[in-house]
Amino acid sequence: MIPRIDAQALLAGDRAVVEQVRVAAHEVGFLTLHNTPIPAGDIAEVLAVYRSFFTLPAAQKAAVDMARTGSNRGWGAGGSEQVDPDANPDYKQIFDSGFEVAGSDLPTYAPNQWPDVPTDFKVVIENYYARALAFSGDVLAAIVGGIGEDVGYFRAQFDQPMALLRGNYYPQRPAWAGAKDFGIATHTDYGCLTLLAMDGTPGSEVRGRGGRWIPVSAPVGEFVVNFGEMLEMWTQKRIKATPHRVVGGDVERMSVPLFYNPNAFTNVAPAGSGNVIRAVDHLQKRFDETYLHLKNTP
Numbered sequence: 001m002i003p004r005i006d007a008q009a010l011l012a013g014d015r016a017v018v019e020q021v022r023v024a025a026h027e028v029g030f031l032t033l034h035n036t037p038i039p040a041g042d043i044a045e046v047l048a049v050y051r052s053f054f055t056l057p058a059a060q061k062a063a064v065d066m067a068r069t070g071s072n073r074g075w076g077a078g079g080s081e082q083v084d085p086d087a088n089p090d091y092k093q094i095f096d097s098g099f100e101v102a103g104s105d106l107p108t109y110a111p112n113q114w115p116d117v118p119t120d121f122k123v124v125i126e127n128y129y130a131r132a133l134a135f136s137g138d139v140l141a142a143i144v145g146g147i148g149e150d151v152g153y154f155r156a157q158f159d160q161p162m163a164l165l166r167g168n169y170y171p172q173r174p175a176w177a178g179a180k181d182f183g184i185a186t187h188t189d190y191g192c193l194t195l196l197a198m199d200g201t202p203g204s205e206v207r208g209r210g211g212r213w214i215p216v217s218a219p220v221g222e223f224v225v226n227f228g229e230m231l232e233m234w235t236q237k238r239i240k241a242t243p244h245r246v247v248g249g250d251v252e253r254m255s256v257p258l259f260y261n262p263n264a265f266t267n268v269a270p271a272g273s274g275n276v277i278r279a280v281d282h283l284q285k286r287f288d289e290t291y292l293h294l295k296n297t298p
């Protein structure tokens with residue numbers, strides 16, 4: 001149902017694999033990748049530094065709380081994001097970092113905030129960010145090439161990507177959690193491609209045909225890939241943004257998505273429609289709708 005794809009074969013342009021990915025992107029909207037250029041040890045290291053941070057006392061994490069800023073860089077406490085207006089704010093904690101453009105007044109290019117502890121946090125995360133960005137670009141190029149789009153044009157739309165790297169920390173599902181409480185409630189991602197590393201613990205679910213929830217997981221070293229709203233618009237639904245969620249369970253869980261979003265001024269309206277939807281406008285609107293500290297701010 002969710003195809004497991006050899007990443008090197010995809011990047012090498014193997015026609016059968018590209019076709020398998022094209023069908024997956026159009027139908028279920030999810031796939032997993034193995035045999036990738038990012039070693040499992042690097043991902044384990046990233047999970048470990050995020051975990052060291054998340055398990056610090058809240059008072060210490062508060063020094064980099066994104067709620068004190070007008071953007072989404074740094075720590076988001078449990079309850080700081082509400083991805084589904086019909087559900088309660090998610091109980092997960094997050095740490096977001098992204099692409100910095102010095103002197104830009106766009107919050108989507110805001111400076112990162114880094115914690116003092118763990119001491120190697122910044123270097124580990126920045127290193128992984130660069131690698132995940134390069135890999136996401138290659139995967140997206142293979143996929144858009146597979147649907148006959150101009151790969152050079154797509155590539156050029158990601159030289160200042162509003163790409164956001166997130167650590168998701170799901171503690172054990174709280175005792176108080178009810179039917180409207182989730183690790184992350186049902187949502188579609190906002191951007192183009194999501195490159196999602198997981199710690200191997202199950203919990204992620206994808207909405208399939210008829211509303212059935214399909215589990216998806218990947219061991220450390222493999223990735224889940226799914227697609228966001230901008231790419232769905234841009235490709236006239238040839239690539240699907242599929243709703244997904246994490247209810248959460250008895251054991252703690254972590255995941256690390258890289259939300260591969262294009263340049264601020266890329267037009268993500270349906271190709272050939274004559275309309276203009278700037279990527280920054282779609283992304284900032286979704287951020288303003290979902291981060292509690294950005295809601296109701298002018």
Ligand SMILES: O=C(O)CCC(=O)C(=O)O
Pocket residue numbers: 166168184189198203204244245246254255257
């Ligand atoms: O933790 C997961 O498996 C899913 C995370 C997710 O959907 C997100 O961060 O957008």
Ligand SMILES: [Fe+2]
Pocket residue numbers: 187188189244
């Ligand atoms: Fe998501």
